Amino acid sequence: MHSSNKKTDMIVVRDLHKHFGGIRAVDGASIEIAEGSITGLIGPNGAGKTTLFNVIAGAYTPTSGSVSLDGEDITGLPPHELFAKGLLRTFQIAHEFSTLSVRENLMMVPGGQSGESLIDAWFRPSRVREEEKLVRKKADEVIEFLEISHVADELAGNLSGGQKKLLELGRTMMVDAKIVFLDEVGAGVNRTLLNTIGESIIRLNKERGYTFCLIEHDMEFIARLCDPVIVMAEGRVLAQGSADEVRANEEVIEAYLGTGLKNKPAKAAATTATGTAADAARTEGSAGSGTGAIS
Ligand SMILES: Nc1ncnc2c1ncn2[C@@H]1O[C@H](COP(=O)(O)OP(=O)(O)OP(=O)(O)O)[C@@H](O)[C@H]1O
């Protein structure tokens, strides 16, 4: 553990447990996510990463333990309340949104616009029109920021996997997000689009002040974006440090070896591959698991 130049912790998770019957998916995990950081969360399959995200983001209530956001206890709050506080977890574009355009998908993000209220729509139509104009303007700004203007009017269902991920990221920009949790944003995404997604994350972090926590199996991606990197194994935090530190950590290497070479965070994976073999392996879904990677 290193804690030099201590920053303010935005998220503090203390001794968190989430058990499913006898399965201790999260088994006493404690983590901190510093304000303004891009924190990586890695670990072998089944380590409990997604479950931890689900508890933090309110999809599951924990068996025990606590989660705080900016010093406020948010343990067990439902997702919509966390959303209102600026804590967002991206989800795959839901099926019913696939027949809406990219711009429409962005405009659908709940942002407290009065157009959603029937009473406003009936009694204050001019205000609703005014707000719709603003929402549209905001959507166009997001589209420009993510450099996806060429697909603004495309149906979301027709986008490539990587473009869908960018749209998911874009949805977080329609509200005032503080912290965004991304679970395997790179799964099934080609190298070029993964780089674009990475650049967008970095820009959102630098230019908009977003804090990020991202789960990813691609160590090259993690190393380029994340500091610190938290390593989970068997429901607990195994190590934390810079990407290089955790990659060199014996316990971390052992944890990965235990699950086979597929997820080994070896230097080999980091040798900047223009390697088409690596790319092919990614798009065939070997980098991710269980997230229904979009092809
Ligand atoms: N809803 C559930 N019911 C029962 N067991 C679950 C549930 N969700 C997760 N688990 C179990 O909890 C453990 C941790 O799973 P989790 O999905 O959090 O791991 P992960 O680190 O995200 O793995 P991966 O890298 O494969 O996505 C696994 O053993 C998994 O089978």
Ligand SMILES: [Mg+2]
């Ligand atoms: Mg997972």
